[in-house]
Amino acid sequence: MKMFSVAHKTVFVVDHCPYMAESSRQQVECDVLTKSRAQVIPLAPVSKSLWTCAVECSMEYCRILFDVYPKDKLVNYIVSDSEFHILNTWRREDQSTHELMSALAAVGPPNPREDPECCSILHGLVAAVEALCKITELQHEKRTALMDTAERVANRGRIICLTNAKSNTNVRMLEDCIQETISEQNKLAAGSDRLMAIQQCELVLVHIYPQGEDTLVSDRPKKEISPLLTSEVHSVRAGRHLASKLNILVQQHFDLASTTITNIPMKEEQHANTSANYDVELLHHRDAHMEFFKSGDLHMAGTSTRENGVKETMTLKWCTPRTNSIELHYCTGAYRISPTDVNSRPSSCLTNFLLNGRSVLLEQPRKSGSKVISHMLSSHGGEIFLHVLNSNRSTLEDPPSISEGCGGRVTDYRITDFGEFMRDNRLTPVAESSHDPSGKLPVERAKAQLERYTRYWPMIISQTTIFNMQAVVPLANLIVKEVLTEEDVLTCQKTIYNLVDMERKNDPLPISTVGSRGKGPKRDEQYRIMWNELETLVKTHAGATDRHQRVLDCIVACRSKPPEEEERKKRGRKREEREDRTEKNGSKETEDKSWQESERLKGLLEKDEQESEVIKDSPDSPEPLNKKPRLIPEDIHPPERAKGPATLLSMWTNRITVANSRKHQEFFGRASSVNSKFELYQNLKEENGMDAHENGKASR
Incomplete structure (x- = not known):
């Protein structure tokens, strides 16, 4: 189904009644003192009227729209006083700020001496609904292509009304008027081939009042008045507050995002040999930041609070420009840009620099790590585009391994x-x-x-x-x-x-x-x-x-x-x-087991010694016939006891030896041995008066 969104048609209705000639009370300095004109009396500051503020801000809205969407987003500008004045049509050749400014110059400022009773914003609102029912060239192409199913082409639009409303009651009256007009125009469009019924209409009513005064109209978020009409109200002071509000609205209405280019080197006007770093804010389609939204690697620095809303801008750093324009970069998207402050010197220098055929690489500001170049500014055919560079693996390279997810x-x-x-x-x-x-x-x-x-x-x-x-x-x-x-x-x-x-x-x-x-x-x-x-x-x-x-x-x-x-x-x-649990604590148990076993064996041996002493020394306790002689602990393995910490094998051998010693009558020779050796011919020394061993040999 070929659907046209609300952003396809935008109708501006600007109030041209006498009360719009009132001053906005925001003073503007017209003369700046210099050394050459030090003796000249400066001009007194002036203030713009509500009409001038409304025209300038609406033109900025249209300029940004035409820069980013030069073809498929259309604007119809209407001025309302005692009657309505349509300044342009839906045709593509009429979609430019030059045409609108020329038509506004012909209309001129509002006449403060005109009868206010004869002027009303209702004339322009009725004409805006009628303009939405007219078929644009794009809608006609789609209807012609679909032939028998032309009714499947939707007709939606938005009306932005800049006026000085009297009260909330006056706002509700304007909404009722638009709702009735939509119903009447849909009936007319049902029997006409040159008109289309309205399926959806959004009314954005901006109440403008001078600075220093209290507003009589309350802000109201988007509200559904009927199935065909939704309305929202913004009460804004004239001047810079109105400019900020319309800048936010154009981003919301056309899905735009903001990018601030920082650290732009630029020579000073007064001192040609010195340079300073400037910042330039650009508006573009939100898809230019899509990779950052997906990865979550957003650097939303420079967030500034504006009137009735918060505006966020993404910061990218200026890199040394590439002088070789033949070099190609792998881009995943290119989006038209529009400077926020088109008349400022930094914006003008940046756009002229790019229009001369130079390209500028932009990097993400990082506190640590390597530099990541994510975007590039370059011009094509007299238009400047923000290119999104692929900072990840390129699809033109070898395919990544399946293990890299x-x-x-x-x-x-x-x-x-x-x-x-x-x-x-x-x-x-x-x-x-x-x-x-x-x-x-x-x-x-x-x-x-x-x-x-x-x-x-x-x-x-x-x-x-x-x-x-x-x-x-x-x-x-x-x-x-x-x-x-x-x-x-x-x-x-x-x-x-x-x-x-x-x-x-x-x-x-x-x-x-x-x-x-x-x-x-x-x-x-x-x-x-x-x-x-x-x-x-x-x-x-x-x-x-x-x-x-x-x-x-x-x-x-x-x-x-x-x-x-x-x-x-x-x-x-x-x-x-x-x-x-045994395997987990195996190392710890191995370390502690030797100590525990040695302590246990020591206790057993001491107990055996005490029992032996009691049996030997007590006259009332004769030794039983089956009592086996006990080995003295020091005689079991005397050399090993002096070697320091005992090994598990030695302790186990000692334990088995002690246990075996209790099971049989000990052999007399082993019980009387010295250093595990039994001395033969013990009586030979006593009988002959000579040593049993001489020069390492036994005497015969």
Whole structure:
């Protein structure tokens, strides 16, 4: 449907009644003292009238509109006093500020001596509704192209009324007048080929009053008066406040955005050898900032508060201009610009610089990091465009790796599975003679199959379990079918029983540990995740047929385990937790175990010594016949006790030795040994009066 938005037609209705000749009371200096004219008496400051303020601000609105939208956005200018004066038409050749300024010069300022009773803004509002019903050239082209369906071309428009209303009651009267006029004109347009009925009209009423006075009209946001008419009211002081208000309105009405070019080097007028940095604000279509809106990398610096609203501007820094105009840049968009203050010296110098064939690169202001050039200013055919440069990877370069996504480097995409998915869903030519019993077209069947296959299809390996298991492949391939056979149901049930058997055997599952600490979830938790995902997959297809539902019922039945199975699972969980806790604290326990074991053995040995002393020294406690002689701790391994911290092996050997010493009568030779060596021929020294060992050899 060929729709024309409200922005296609804009009608300006400016009040030309005598009260608009009143002063705005904003003084303007006409003469500036210089050294050469120091003796000249300066001129007294002057103030503009309400009419002059309204004309200047409305012309700025039209200038910005014509700069950014030179073709498809049209303006019709009407002046209202004792009658209405239409200054231009909807034709393209009349859409220029030169034509409007020439017509306004012919109209002249309002006559303060004219009878106010004969003048009214209603004449212009009625003429504005009639102008909206007239067909523009673009609408005529669309109606002609559609031929029999010409009524599908919509007719919408906006009326901007600049006046000095008396009160809120006067505003409601103006709205009622416009509503009645729209109804009358729609009736006339129904029987005419040269007129179009109005489907939607927006009224923007701007009440202008002098500075220093209180307003008699209240601001009101957009309100629906009828299905065909919406209205909003703005009460603004004349002068710079009115200019700011219309600047904000033109951005809202035509989806414009503001960009401020900072650090523009420019030579001073008084000192040619010096230069200073200036800023220039430009208006353009909002799409020039679309990349920043998507990435969230906005630098909304220089936000300034204006009258009745907040205006935001994006700041870009001036780069050294490129002298080589032949160099091409990869651009993703080009948008016409319009300076906010077209008559200022910085704006004039910038536009002349660009119109001479120079290009200026613009960079984002960053506190840290490398410089990012995001835009470029350049002229084409006498018009200046803001080019959006691709600051990311260019599509003209080699294609990026699939692992380079918006969320960072993702290396576990299901690339192989996606290739199989594409093979399963290939489109092939179908002969006209082929017939489907269901009556669906081939393209509809293809869309339905694609919808079934993508109801549950994880893209990343770490986000799925069942698609990483070979045991689930038969069920995953069959459950997406539109119709299941009895054999398919049996195959799915067999797959489910195999999974139950795997769980009973406690087989491991391919659970991803990406982003988790340790070994990941417990074995019981792994199977719970697997069953949940499998149930989610089957549930998305369970409503197709009864056989799909039988597969889901089988999963639900297998997940409900008997009490003894739950008890076994609980024991298995406790065992796994104990093993994990042991592995987790393994290093710490290894360090503490030697100390704990040594302390325990020391206590046992001391206890044994005390018992031995009691038995030996107490006359009332004769040693029993089966009591075994105890080894003195120092005699077990004397050299090792002097080596510092004992090893786990030595402590364990000591413990076994002590335990064995209590089980049998100790061998006399080992009990009497010295340094693990038993001395032979002990009586030889006593009998012969000589040493048993001489020069390392025993005496014979």
